[in-house]
Amino acid sequence: MQTYIEKIREIAARLLKEETVEMVIGFQEGTIPMISPPMSVRTVEDVEQLTWSSHCCINLANYLTDTKGKVAVFAKGCDCRSIVNHIAEGKVQREDVVIIGVPCHGMMERHTIISLFGEEIEEVVEEDDGTVTVRGKGREEKYQRSDLMRQNCRVCVHRNPVLYDELVGDLVEVPADIRRHEEVEKIEALGTDERWEFFEDLIATCIRCYACRDSCPTCYCPTCFVDEAQPQWVGKGDEEPDVMTFHILRAFHTAGRCTDCGACVSSCPMGIDMRAFTKKLEKDCLDLWDWEAGQTADERPALETFQPSDPEDNFK
Amino acid sequence: MRILQIDKKDWSAGLEQSRKDYTLIGPVKEGNNVSKFRELAADEEPDFSITTTTMSPKSVVFPQSEVMFTFTTDSGSPDCNIMQAPETNYSPRAVIGIRPFDALAMNIVKMNFDTPEYRDPYWCDAYEACTFVGLAVTDPESCDFSTSTGTGPFDRQGLDVLLVDSGDSFLAEVLTDKGEAWMNSAGFDREADTDAEKVITAMRADAEKKIASTVKFANIDKKETLDLYNEEYWESISFPCLNCGTCTYACPTCWCFDIQDETAHKKGRRMKNWDSCMFPNFTIHTTGHNPRDTKLMRVRQRFMHKLKYHQSKYGKGIMCVGCGRCVTSCPVNIDIREVCRQMNS
Amino acid sequence: MLTHIGIEPERLQFSWISSAESTKFIDVVTEVTEAVRKVGPNTKLVKNMVREP
Numbered sequence: 076m077q078t079y080i081e082k083i084r085e086i087a088a089r090l091l092k093e094e095t096v097e098m099v100i101g102f103q104e105g106t107i108p109m110i111s112p113p114m115s116v117r118t119v120e121d122v123e124q125l126t127w128s129s130h131c132c133i134n135l136a137n138y139l140t141d142t143k144g145k146v147a148v149f150a151k152g153c154d155c156r157s158i159v160n161h162i163a164e165g166k167v168q169r170e171d172v173v174i175i176g177v178p179c180h181g182m183m184e185r186h187t188i189i190s191l192f193g194e195e196i197e198e199v200v201e202e203d204d205g206t207v208t209v210r211g212k213g214r215e216e217k218y219q220r221s222d223l224m225r226q227n228c229r230v231c232v233h234r235n236p237v238l239y240d241e242l243v244g245d246l247v248e249v250p251a252d253i254r255r256h257e258e259v260e261k262i263e264a265l266g267t268d269e270r271w272e273f274f275e276d277l278i279a280t281c282i283r284c285y286a287c288r289d290s291c292p293t294c295y296c297p298t299c300f301v302d303e304a305q306p307q308w309v310g311k312g313d314e315e316p317d318v319m320t321f322h323i324l325r326a327f328h329t330a331g332r333c334t335d336c337g338a339c340v341s342s343c344p345m346g347i348d349m350r351a352f353t354k355k356l357e358k359d360c361l362d363l364w365d366w367e368a369g370q371t372a373d374e375r376p377a378l379e380t381f382q383p384s385d386p387e388d389n390f391k
Numbered sequence: 392m393r394i395l396q397i398d399k400k401d402w403s404a405g406l407e408q409s410r411k412d413y414t415l416i417g418p419v420k421e422g423n424n425v426s427k428f429r430e431l432a433a434d435e436e437p438d439f440s441i442t443t444t445t446m447s448p449k450s451v452v453f454p455q456s457e458v459m460f461t462f463t464t465d466s467g468s469p470d471c472n473i474m475q476a477p478e479t480n481y482s483p484r485a486v487i488g489i490r491p492f493d494a495l496a497m498n499i500v501k502m503n504f505d506t507p508e509y510r511d512p513y514w515c516d517a518y519e520a521c522t523f524v525g526l527a528v529t530d531p532e533s534c535d536f537s538t539s540t541g542t543g544p545f546d547r548q549g550l551d552v553l554l555v556d557s558g559d560s561f562l563a564e565v566l567t568d569k570g571e572a573w574m575n576s577a578g579f580d581r582e583a584d585t586d587a588e589k590v591i592t593a594m595r596a597d598a599e600k601k602i603a604s605t606v607k608f609a610n611i612d613k614k615e616t617l618d619l620y621n622e623e624y625w626e627s628i629s630f631p632c633l634n635c636g637t638c639t640y641a642c643p644t645c646w647c648f649d650i651q652d653e654t655a656h657k658k659g660r661r662m663k664n665w666d667s668c669m670f671p672n673f674t675i676h677t678t679g680h681n682p683r684d685t686k687l688m689r690v691r692q693r694f695m696h697k698l699k700y701h702q703s704k705y706g707k708g709i710m711c712v713g714c715g716r717c718v719t720s721c722p723v724n725i726d727i728r729e730v731c732r733q734m735n736s
Numbered sequence: 737m738l739t740h741i742g743i744e745p746e747r748l749q750f751s752w753i754s755s756a757e758s759t760k761f762i763d764v765v766t767e768v769t770e771a772v773r774k775v776g777p778n779t780k781l782v783k784n785m786v787r788e789p
Binding site: 262263265267268269270271272273274310314316317319320323326327352355356387389390391 | 737738739740741742743744745749750751752764767780781782783784787
């Protein structure tokens with residue numbers, strides 16, 4: 076981790092000094108444990124605030140949509156694919172972004188750590204031996220880092236950046252035996268009403284804050300469908316049909332574009348794993364059209380095009 | 392002020408007994424390690440192990456979604472185009488386990504909904520039906536900076552009763568007639584020992600000492616509004632903001648709402664839903680013009696409102712009770728304490 | 737997506753029918769109508785305009 080941090084600061088300082096970019100987007104230390112929030116750096120002096128940790132859960136590609144001028148962005152595997160998706164969709168020009176790839180060892184899930192520890196957490200320290208020390212009021216516990224991983228990181232097969240100008244470290248190995256869609260398969264094994272109950276429970280605590288939508292790089296509509304009023308497509312309150320509609324429709328809009336970066340789950344103040352909606356669509360894109368989001372900017376995304384040979388098994 | 396003593400072994404029975412006169416509302420755990428205030432089911436008790444609920448009790452008097460009125464546009468109906476009052480239930484409810492910072496927040500929000508010029512019936516009727524049986528904070532969380540904001544772990548503002556957990560029993564400061572009424576209804580009427588006041592005072596000092604976080608804002612009040620408005624630090628503060636509604640929804644002093652009609656054929660209802668100044672369309676005009684159409688403007692406005700405008704308008708300190716929810720919930724760790732420090736420097 | 741979240745698959749069906757295939761249209765519509773009737777009135781994702789206080 077420390078070598079990453081040093082390299083990150085070195086690269087950022089160089090890019091700013093040489094005026095290759097006007098702004099560098101990275102992560103900084105949080106004011107509370109278990110979060111490394113995004114920051115923008117414009118001067119060489121501020122480069123010292125850049126950091127890296129296993130709490131860099133936000134997808135920085137999300138900040139590319141409105142920037143003017145040339146920027147550099149630190150991108151882990153999933154974020155990088157989101158940038159590729161942005162390029163394919165014309166949201167950012169390749170020549171306007173310097174991509175500094177960060178081969179990723181996975182990020183930790185704040186809610187998991189809180190659940191396991193059971194009390195208020197004061198400090199979380201990642202040790203060199205793959206363990207994590209968690210300290211609370213007069214108490215300390217040790218966990219295996221692998222037990223604290225975010226679910227999307229556990230099943231990730233794209234840990235290395237696919238497109239980059241520079242790397243901050245060596246490429247990482249991806250285990251061969253990952254069952255990418257085991258969570259989807261678990262739901263597919265349920266009966267119709269059981270599934271409905273599962274999803275009802277999942278969104279029961281949703282407060283329509285839209286943190287999931289706003290942290291998602293694929294969600295960049297000038298006016299989101301839930302914010303329309305003339306006509307009003309979806310109710311704006313907390314009633315279940317509206318909350319459910321928001322989630323399924325938003326997920327549907329991300330089909331073939333979502334890179335399972337997990338920023339949505341990490342942003343949710345209620346800890347809802349709304350990836351239950353999107354992971355299914357990722358599986359469908361693979362099964363139906365052999366399509367994965369963000370692998371290349373040279374092909375049109377799956378839901379933007381069609382082939383006469385597209386499967387139609389479910390058509391009467 | 393009377394101080395009564397409730398042995399913990401009598402607590403459940405008393406709660407149960409008060410149900411004949413009150414609907415009970417309290418903090419409960421839900422979903423994935425989150426918590427909120429809601430009506431307690433028949434066998435449920437308020438969960439006092441939660442110090443700061445994820446969502447504040449503001450939803451008790453200011454629900455996320457509320458029907459303002461219903462209507463029909465069916466010309467065949469005698470009620471055509473007549474606004475019908477919604478079904479409401481303002482029978483007495485006891486909010487048990489509300490923390491002092493949240494009770495002060497109710498007072499702050501009341502300044503908006505109950506003014507000499509206008510009394511909002513939805514908020515005020517719900518508020519007046521409530522008896523607030525507060526629970527002192529003996530173990531403040533690390534983001535609790537309530538002693539800086541005019542309240543504190545054992546503060547009495549906005550409460551009808553203040554319960555203090557003193558081990559085998561609760562000491563109960565009965566602060567108002569409403570508080571007295573609830574205690575009677577629950578059958579809690581035993582006077583505490585004469586040293587109860589001293590015990591509470593000592594526990595209060597202990598709790599206040601444990602508060603690890605503070606903010607200062609006197610300079611913000613002295614500074615010129617436009618000087619604060621034009622500061623350069625708003626760019627770096629607002630950069631990570633997602634413009635979601637998390638901070639405003641979690642905040643017990645945020646009161647903004649949006650009014651939307653929902654119609655189905657000839658039936659309709661007017662809904663009042665929480666709104667957030669963080670949402671891009673919060674300030675959009677019917678002309679299409681949006682005076683706060685950049686993220687920086689919206690983030691700046693939020694902190695100016697909380698830390699500057701409210702002080703200027705009411706002279707009663709900041710529009711923040713130091714509960715720390717925005718700090719712990721913000722997906723990108725925008726920290727109001729840090730912003731306050733910058734604005735106050 | 738809909739079947740994944742637990743909406744009965746009979747409720748949403750797809751078919752390519754040209755405007756020249758009137759008999760196919762009749763057959764498919766009849767079949768789908770009967771299939772949906774068998775599943776019964778939908779209770780999921782239904783917006784109820786009545787809100788309990």
